[in-house]
Amino acid sequence: MAGDLPNGNPFLPVLCTVMLWAHIRRGMQSKSTVLITGASSGIGLALAKAFLQEGYQVVANSRRITSAGTLTASPSLALIDGDVAEPATAAKLVDTAVRQFGGLDVLVNNAGIFVPKAFDEYSSSDFRRVLDTNVTGFFYVTQHAVRQMKKQGGGQVVTISTTLAGQPVAGVNAALTSLTKGGLNAVTKGLALEYAASGIRFNAIAPGIVDTPMHRAEDHESLKDLHPIRRLGTVEEIAAAALFLVKAPFITGEVLHVDGGAHAGKW
Numbered sequence: 001m002a003g004d005l006p007n008g009n010p011f012l013p014v015l016c017t018v019m020l021w022a023h024i025r026r027g028m029q030s031k032s033t034v035l036i037t038g039a040s041s042g043i044g045l046a047l048a049k050a051f052l053q054e055g056y057q058v059v060a061n062s063r064r065i066t067s068a069g070t071l072t073a074s075p076s077l078a079l080i081d082g083d084v085a086e087p088a089t090a091a092k093l094v095d096t097a098v099r100q101f102g103g104l105d106v107l108v109n110n111a112g113i114f115v116p117k118a119f120d121e122y123s124s125s126d127f128r129r130v131l132d133t134n135v136t137g138f139f140y141v142t143q144h145a146v147r148q149m150k151k152q153g154g155g156q157v158v159t160i161s162t163t164l165a166g167q168p169v170a171g172v173n174a175a176l177t178s179l180t181k182g183g184l185n186a187v188t189k190g191l192a193l194e195y196a197a198s199g200i201r202f203n204a205i206a207p208g209i210v211d212t213p214m215h216r217a218e219d220h221e222s223l224k225d226l227h228p229i230r231r232l233g234t235v236e237e238i239a240a241a242a243l244f245l246v247k248a249p250f251i252t253g254e255v256l257h258v259d260g261g262a263h264a265g266k267w
């Protein structure tokens, strides 16, 4: 018959279709999934774009990511509103990765706020706000992610801290940054040991001053002087560091400084 294939087996087209579908499904399942917090702006937005570009499936979060207008949901990108300080947000983010993309391979803890003030001028609401976002957010989201990664037999966590935590600068008063981000650097090392045998790697990136909406344009000139390489970092440079860590299977417990040399000493 005209419709038959050369060998005449009438089941061959059906078999081919089934095999093709199985191949597509396997391909879909083998894609890795990353969850990025604070992804509507600045570094988080660049991270989301970079991971999408690398072929990842991305769950992107911020409190108002669906209305921010910086990312558009797609079959590879889920946008989830929510405050990372709420345990319910953490559960929803990891559930979305599992339900929509089949699992969670990488978590990037990026959501964070910066409230520079003299130590004795911080209000208790400043204290609560910075602690909630920078520490509580890390705690719940990471806990949920690790539970899922343990089920999957591995994964990795990259946390965005700051070079200021290890190298304070006279005149840049940011004790709540040191307090919270210093804790993130410390816990990154502790968790790297705790979960090494479970195949989960923990690393941090400690940026210098990066050109994001966190800093007013009129301050950029003076902020350049905070690095031996006298310029601000770019969001793409932080995203490149995250991709490097994700692709470096023998690195765990590392705090990678992307700060134009600021951590190296005096200049």
Ligand SMILES: NC(=O)c1ccc[n+]([C@@H]2O[C@H](COP(=O)([O-])OP(=O)(O)OC[C@H]3O[C@@H](n4cnc5c(N)ncnc54)[C@H](OP(=O)(O)O)[C@@H]3O)[C@@H](O)[C@H]2O)c1
Pocket: 037, 038, 039, 040, 041, 042, 043, 044, 061, 062, 063, 064, 065, 068, 082, 083, 084, 085, 110, 111, 112, 113, 114, 132, 133, 137, 160, 161, 162, 163, 206, 207, 208, 209, 210, 211, 212, 213, 214, 215
């Ligand atoms: N820019 C720098 O110079 C610099 C230097 C060192 C470290 N860092 C760190 O890099 C990270 C990103 O900073 P950035 O400069 O890109 O800041 P950014 O442009 O202000 O972006 C912050 C992001 O976090 C989200 N966010 C804030 N609070 C949140 C919460 N409670 N729950 C969920 N999302 C929240 C914001 O969106 P919504 O308002 O919609 O929630 C936004 O998407 C922070 O952890 C920061 O500490 C920045």
